[in-house]
Every structure is written in structure tokens, then in C-alpha cells.
Amino acid sequence: MNTLGRVLRVSLFGESHGAGVGVVLDGCPAGLELTEADFAADLDRRRAGAEGTTPRHEPDEPALLSGVFQGRTTGAPLAVHVANTNVRSADYAHLAATPRPGHADFTGRAKAFGFNDPRGGGHFSGRLTLALVLAGVVAKKVLAGVRFDTRLIEAGGSADVESAVREALAAGDSVGGLIACRVEGLPVGLGEPFFDSVESVVAHALFSVPAVKAVEFGSGVAAASMRGSRHNDPFVGPDGRTATNHAGGVNGGLTNGNPLEVRVAVKPTSSIGQLQQTLNFDSGRIEPLTVRGRHDACIALRAPVVVEATVALALADLWLLRRMQEAAHGA
């Protein structure tokens, strides 16, 4: 469904070529300072502009529809909407016959029994991540004292992201990337295992971001190759600090006071300039396909702020639950 969270609940709506995209954040604490200007910095991080990002530019001006009074949150649902402005008319009828490889054209159509909005991917568009970024701004305000550092650390298998993107662009191709998010300042004990371990909740949120193919915590995939004697993080400080951080800041599904370390693999943009061979569902034959439209050569370039917002939303929900437990215990 389109809602995430137990006590801080985020709901998304909107389409790529419809009226716009919006988000409703329910359960936001009252009294947080919030104006429309607070969204600017993170929207900038998501905005296209660098080489390899889409030429579709939009002002993306968020309108606060509810939940704020005199510059502070009221605790009532916070709704924010961003109108779509730079929408090009196009004929999307052909997508039924030749769904684009890697896209949700085929599955989205089947899901909706043919009633999906096919324009620009409709509700499956990466444009929906705009709403995540808006909500993430508020989530980070909830997480007072918590620091995020989120970066694209590789593209196309290379730490030289710029070259990798330039080469892909030159080849009419696209390229994937690896994003690392490090979160410092979290208290010990966030997470609600068995099922709502901090990894479960964070990964759930992250895998809702289009194009994410893998989520790793700490040692991640490499853990499968390691011995316990090396993987175990020995304690070195009374606050739970460990000498290494293979755990990625989590033991038993709970934050352990060390930085939360999560990495996200983003696949290469499915829309590429190169000619592709795929099935034409009408003719039943394999035929060449050219994908039109304005696209990112490396969607991962704009994704770090999306990953950060998503992680923040998941953590803010767990943070509030933990505050509750502390309050109930101290009663």
C-alpha cells in the first residue's frame, strides 16, 4: 500500500504527468518549526542539473496544505503537494504493445487490468521520490541530534563516478551506482524485533524506492564470506562502541550505538538511448525498440537524498516508538 510507518505514517500519491505529487505525514510531533523554505535544500539535492541527469527541469515548489500553523507543526496531518509543470504531451498508447524493458509498463498495466496511467510511468515514476524527500525533511527534524552522511560512492563499478557517467552517456547508455548512508547519533535500542528489526524497517522503506536492487547493512554481502572471529565487533567503550563495525550499527535488530551503515545498489536507468531488441506484444515478434523521452543516464546521481529521506522516515518512526518505551519505563 502507499503508507509506511506505525506511529509516524507517510502516505504518497501522485503521478508523473498528472496534477502533481503529494505526501501526507501523519503522527508528526506538534511544535516543530516548518515552512515551505525548509524543503529547498533537499529538493536541490534531488534536482536534475549535473551531467547525466534528465533535462526535465521543474521548479518543484512545495505547497503546505495542512498541519502547520504560524510556522509550526500542529500534530494534525501534514500534507504537502508539488504541482507538475513541465509535462510534455506524448502518445503513450504504444507502451501497451511494446512495454519498455526494465520499466513497469508491463507489470503496471497488468496490475491495473489495463487502467493504469501510462504517461511517464504514472504512479510508478521516479517522480514520486520527490514526495519522499519532502517527508524526509520533516523526519530529520524529528530525529534531533542525528547526523546523516549519504553519498554515491560508486557508479558502474568505479569510484570515479563522473567518468563512469560520462562514458555511459557517450555510449547512449546508462549506468548503476552504489549509495552509502551513514547515520550517527542514534540511541541504543531502536528497532522492534522480531519482525520490525531496524534492518527490516529500513530495508522495507528503501526497497520501495524505484531501481533499488540490494540493501546491505555493515559487512553486507561480504558477511557470507567471513569468519566469525573477524566479523564479531569487539566492544571497546562502555557506551557499546566497538572496534570495528561489521554489524553496521545493529545487533539483534536493534541499534547498538555505533553508526548505522547501510548501502543501496541502484540499477542503471532503464531508459537508454541505444536501440534495444524486445518483444512487440501485438506482432508477437522480436523487434527493435527506441525509448523516447528525457531521462537520467545515472539515476543514482540524484538518489542519495532520496535514500537519506527514506532511511530518516524509517528511523523517525522507530525513534518515536523508543521514546514511548522510555517514557513508559520511567513512569
Place this chain on the structure above:
Amino acid sequence: MNTLGRVLRVSLFGESHGAGVGVVLDGCPAGLELTEADFAADLDRRRAGAEGTTPRHEPDEPALLSGVFQGRTTGAPLAVHVANTNVRSADYAHLAATPRPGHADFTGRAKAFGFNDPRGGGHFSGRLTLALVLAGVVAKKVLAGVRFDTRLIEAGGSADVESAVREALAAGDSVGGLIACRVEGLPVGLGEPFFDSVESVVAHALFSVPAVKAVEFGSGVAAASMRGSRHNDPFVGPDGRTATNHAGGVNGGLTNGNPLEVRVAVKPTSSIGQLQQTLNFDSGRIEPLTVRGRHDACIALRAPVVVEATVALALADLWLLRRMQEAAHGA
């Protein structure tokens, strides 16, 4: 929390050294054939026995407490309980002073403000996965016609699992492993994006399994290194079949008719025979630590059936939601 799912809801309870572990499955369709004998095969797959598994052997006899009448599910909550029998008395008081590296001793204690059950990890024990396996047996009955193939494909970075485990054992060490789960026969359109994409729901469930450090779909982490021209899976069949399966059977958060391919990295068992250096929280000094008890050298050996059960639970919930949509549409 300890409940997972929207319409097929699984709740776990129990501890490693308490009365036992149990599971309540709510929303199970009425009329499924089910007796206690149906659990035997999957419990066997989870049972210790092979080299590298724990010497703690238990009969693990499940008792059906509710939800079944005359050998068929009634649609009322299905409760199954397995009593703990082979529980050794031990002094766990020292865990407060010297929490074991890699375990939940430190975080579990903080979470519960010191009121946790420390015996054998309490509620954080891998023994809870027994309940997952029980529920998974029912979930697979719900998923009529769906086939699972779940295997440990690597341990310690080697495809020769047996040798890797034997060497770790000989060194008083443990070793991690990589488990691959392939699911065939799923219809197109499972998943409820934006937030309940099939990857989100499956990964959420998988990251609740103790020791899981990474979850990958299809190309997984490798996607970050790939170009779009190679990653895109071209359609070759009118049912949505593609020539490759880098997508892992998912586009736009929805199953696409190709096999669902998910891989899970399991860390090496935290309990090892070797001496470790860690903090003694009482003395404030780094001291040697010996971990006692009966443990698996490679917990991943027994985990494939747990991974399979967990994936099945996540998919069965989405399957039922999809049946609802088809029924509402009139399909």
C-alpha cells in the same frame, strides 16, 4: 513488533529457554488440509544434525492449539506451539558484564531496561525461526502451484560449503553463507507499491531473520556496476518472459511472471570457540572472553528452510491481496 502481514498475519512469541516458541497465523483461508504431520519435512530441514550444526537436539513436536477442525483450517487463527525440552540450566548473569560480541546481549538488555530474558538470547534467539518455519508450511499451502528452490550456495566465499564449514570448525571458528531462493509459478502483479513493493515486503520479512546482513534481488549489488544496455531484460514471450532475469522477477515493485530470485547473506555465527578480546563492562578493561554453550559453526546451513518460509509468508500475503483485486475487478 512481532506481527507481519496485512491480510495473512503471522505473530511470533517465545524464548530460547522458556516454555517454548509459538506462532499465531491469522487470516489463513478456510479449508486447507493441515495436520501436525505436515510440519515434519520442513522441521527436518531446519533440524541440527549435519557437521557444523549445534549439538542441541530437540524433538520439536508442534502442537496445533487452534484453527483446525477435522484436519482442515477453519479460517480462525491458527496457533502452533513447540515446547522447549532440551534446555540446560546455566548462569547467564555474566552476560550483563561481558555481553558477547555479535550477539544481542548488549542491545537486548538496553532495550528492556535490564528486564530481558538473557537465557540463550531469550526472544532474540535463532530458536524463534522455528516458528517461522511452522508458519511457512501453511503459507506454502496458500501459494498453490508455486514452487520454491532454496539453497545454501556458498559458505565462507566458497561454493564448497562442506570444506568451508569443516575448516572453520577445525579452527574453533564460524563462517557465513549465501542463500539463494528461487520462486517459480507466481502470477504477474504481486506487490503493492509504492511502499509495499514485493521487494519491500520480502526484504522486511527476511531482515527479521537473525544474522541476515544483505538482501539482493536479481542482479543485486552487481547492478551498481552494470550498464542499462546489459541490465535491461528484453521480453521474449507474451506472458512477460524475458531473455535474462537481472530484474529478479520484479519490475516496478511487482512480480513480472519470471522467477523471483532473491539472495540472502548470512553472517558467521557470533558464538565461536576461539578466545575473543572484548570489553568487560564491570572492570572497564579489555579482557579475554570465552563463549560457552552449544552452537552452529555455520548457521547458514540450517537457514535455507527459514529463508524459504519467510519468503513464502511475505508472498502469501501479497497473493491473497492480488486475489482480492482480481475478484474486485471481476477477473
Place this chain on the structure above:
Amino acid sequence: MNTLGRVLRVSLFGESHGAGVGVVLDGCPAGLELTEADFAADLDRRRAGAEGTTPRHEPDEPALLSGVFQGRTTGAPLAVHVANTNVRSADYAHLAATPRPGHADFTGRAKAFGFNDPRGGGHFSGRLTLALVLAGVVAKKVLAGVRFDTRLIEAGGSADVESAVREALAAGDSVGGLIACRVEGLPVGLGEPFFDSVESVVAHALFSVPAVKAVEFGSGVAAASMRGSRHNDPFVGPDGRTATNHAGGVNGGLTNGNPLEVRVAVKPTSSIGQLQQTLNFDSGRIEPLTVRGRHDACIALRAPVVVEATVALALADLWLLRRMQEAAHGA
């Protein structure tokens, strides 16, 4: 929280004197015909106009923000927004000192630690029921073949509603009312007991409507005075039809094929023209209070369509769940 439902989920946002009110409906089946014009009839039923209703008139033009393409629902979240237009500036600062009896001024302020939007009741305003009515229009489309009959059957204890309202108005007073909702055409078996009995789900939704003080099914409060020999409804038809309907169409928390009969007691509007004696929290003294603003003398006059929408939302959620069960069973 501001979301209701398990598989058809309605979320509200907005305030009385803010930008407007909105609703997001998630889980709506794809393919339903829907245009903005479809909301007109039910908005008319809610609109002020009759004697005893507020002189605040607004055009209430709903804007479909998402979830519809070419006149049909897509299955993506449906968002509808209605801008507030006829908002009068007023000084609400005095509400902190003299919260109005019967209103949420005192509790709403405490809830938000003083950060609530006090203008016109903010998020606690009856204006939020506009969003319910919008969502109810869609819910009734989901409930194909189901017929609603919802009426104000009493006001001020009298079946002569018009006189009761007129007399209250003349006295500068307000008056409560009793609304009956009868739903025909429901299949047998709606409801998910133990906790989500059809009464539980419907009453939950109804008690979220401001001013509702009681909810009764079938015999309702009178059941407490009855003997079983009279209360029991004897079956008379093979479809489950009964000679009487003291059950109100529900047995064991499940619809039984007879009409669902629910009644809702609505309290008199809290804002009255008469002078009231209440505490001035600043002075600490009991003082006279005059409530300004534009108000309904009998809010129950405009509430039947709200009650109907609310019941429809609750039932549509259960209806979809039941379709799922039928599909899973193979019926």
C-alpha cells in the same frame, strides 16, 4: 491516527480555516468510473441551506489530484482536495482563556501542547467530514449492488424534525438528532471477528464523526431490556432471512444477509447563541461566555450523508476482504 481501513484505506487531512481539506483513498480497485461531477450529489446533501444549518456557504469544488486517468480509477492512490474559500478572519486567541464548552478547544490545545490551529476548530472541525463524504462516494461505487437509506429520524426527541429545529433556533439554542442508516444487498459473511466484527469496524468509523455519542445495531440499547425469546430472530428463508431483525443484520460479528441497521445519536451543536456560564482559565472565575461565528442549530440535519459515507467506507473495506476470501476459496 488519520487513516482508516485495512485494504481500502482512507486518510484525511486539512483544517477549517487552512488551505482546505483533502482525502487520500488507497487500495481503490482499478477501473471504476469517476469524475469530479460524481461528488456533486452527496456534497449537496451535506451542504448547508435548510433552516437550522450554518450560513457559511462554500462552493466545495473537489479537485481530483491523482489516481484517475481518462475517467477511471487506476488503482493508484486517489487524492481529492477541496479548497477553503469562505474563511472569515477572526481572533481565536481568546479560546485559550475561555475554551468553549462542548468543543475541542481545551482538549485540542492540550493534545498539541499549545501548537494546535485554533481557527474554527482546526483539524477538529466538522468541515473534515467533507472529506469523508468524498471518500464515501467512491466507497459506494465499490459496493456494487448495495443500497443505502440514511435519514434523520428524530431531533430533540421528536419525529417532527422541522419543528424541533425551528424551536431550538428561536430559543438561540441547538438540538441533537438520531440518524438511522439501513443497508440492503450486503452478502452474508462481511466482518472479520474477533476484533474486526462488522459492528466494530462500522462503529470505529462512526465514532470518528464529530458529535456522535452513541452507536446502536438492531435492537441496540433496547436489547438490554429484552428477553431472549423475543430478541432471537427466527429464520424464515433459506438465504438467512429472519422474521424480525433485532440483530440489525449481524450475528457473530458477521453480516447475516438481512439489512444492516445502525443508528447514530448526534449531540446538539455545541455552539449556541445563548449566553453560557463557564470558567475563564485566565481569571479563574466562572464568567459568562458568548460564542460567535456561523453555526448549525442542528448539525444532525447535514449528517446523514456523512454517516452514510462513513458506513460505506467501513463496509467497502470488509467487502474487499470478503471478495479475497471467496477468491482464495475458489468460490
Place this chain on the structure above:
Amino acid sequence: MNTLGRVLRVSLFGESHGAGVGVVLDGCPAGLELTEADFAADLDRRRAGAEGTTPRHEPDEPALLSGVFQGRTTGAPLAVHVANTNVRSADYAHLAATPRPGHADFTGRAKAFGFNDPRGGGHFSGRLTLALVLAGVVAKKVLAGVRFDTRLIEAGGSADVESAVREALAAGDSVGGLIACRVEGLPVGLGEPFFDSVESVVAHALFSVPAVKAVEFGSGVAAASMRGSRHNDPFVGPDGRTATNHAGGVNGGLTNGNPLEVRVAVKPTSSIGQLQQTLNFDSGRIEPLTVRGRHDACIALRAPVVVEATVALALADLWLLRRMQEAAHGA
């Protein structure tokens, strides 16, 4: 479904004539003192014994299966099970042909497509309320400082409950009753409107109790007959205390510091000794029916503790959410 609550979640399972009934309470704060003896007093209140209660007597000894260590809750799920002991063999096959009026025989069978457990009502039995009482004991521990007063105030329309029950018994009949629950000591601000108003959450829980036909807060049904000048509760104390309590302790869906007053109408027991006329679904004819078994003449006699437990569960969930808000605000 069989789970209630957002952060304190109660799940029920079991049947009247199966292995027993059980409850899992998830989200319980760690550190509460709890032993099996703590359940005794409330189980006694529910136990049969007085004139007009069923001759089915059971020891009802609760077994704590998980979530407690050394006499205190651990924060892990708390599971409690009570085995059924006094179960009489009986032939329930005839219930398919002649479902008992007022019971869930007809609806329960349809719901489960014929796979329901018909023995003693199966999962629809009032015996499930035993699990509610168990959970309620814990909920009342969570609600430190809150006082409950719950009574049967009328039966058969008469405040002389004893006579009303005796007369019904003598006539081979049953009789309904009215239960009042008054809760003192609640803080201001419990409730999560719009949809999770305190009335919504409490009524949701109460309508899951079998035989409940109406739920009223404060003035209740009588509000429909009242004028605002009388219904409005004027403030008289700076803590929000009001001179009257027509609101029943709730304004705007939030507790207002005055006692929460809720009343519940319980229908007469459906099983009566008198001969009834109803449909024989096999013969298609109206025929006489005699209901066998051991039953209460006035189920309301044993229900006050069930009502109290149910209200406590609903309030404890809201209480914890409110503690969270206070903690988030004071951060």
C-alpha cells in the same frame, strides 16, 4: 482480524471445545510485575457461579508461555494460554440444518465455507472473552493510577437485576443487561483523532465482545433528544473539570480529564430453554427447535469484567501513544 491495537497489540486464538484459548500481548512495557496469580481476581469475576450463569465450570488456569522472566515482563510478546477442560462431547452436525437463532451458526458456517468448528460456537464462543480478561489484567497494570468501576446496572430494563434474572430463568428464558464502565484518573489528551478518537478505539474493542448491541458515551442516545444549552458541560476547574459530564469525558475524540463514562447494552443470551420456531434448512419448513447445552440466562452477569478488560486494552494503547507524544515534545 484477531489483533487489536497500534503499539500495545492483543491477538486472540482458540475455540470453545478445542485445546483452549490463548492471547498474545505484544508491545507490553518491560519490567511490569506479573505472575500467573495476578489473573485470579479478574478470572473470578468472569467465572460462572451466581444464579443465572452457566453450569459449565472450569478451573481456567492460565499458563504464561512467554514474555516473563523472574516475575517481570521482558517486553517480548506475552503469551498466555488456558486449556479447555470441561468439554462435553456432543453432536453439532444438526447445526448445519437448523442454525440456532441469535447465534453465529449460520454466519460462521457461511464465512468459513462450511469449514468452521461448530462445537460450542468454535471461535465465536463467548469463551474467547477469557483471553480478553487475561490481557485486560496486564492492560490495567500499564494504566498506572487509573481506576475502573464497571457494573451491571440493569437487566431486563430493571435495576433489580437479581429478580429480572430469576424471572427469566423461571420462564426458561434469558434477559439482556446494561453495563456501565467509569474510568477515573486518565490524563487529558488520550485519543488519536480523526479516526482513532477515544470513542472509536474503545467502541471498536467493545463491539468485538459477543452480544454487545450498543455503545454509548456520556449522554449517549439521550443526546439526540437534548438541547445544546443543557448538553454543554461548563468548565468549573482549571484542570478541565466540568459541572456535568454529558460528554462522558471526551471532547473532540480526546479525553478531557473528567471520568470516561461508557455504557454497553448486552443482548439476552441467544440460547434459551423455551421451544423456538425457526427454519429447518434441510426440510425447508418452519419447525420447532430446542437448544441444548449449558448456558447463562443473563450473559451480562459475567460481562462487566470483560467490558472493563476491553476498555482497558483500548485505553492502554492510547496511553502509550500519549506518553510517546509527551516524550517527543519534552525532548
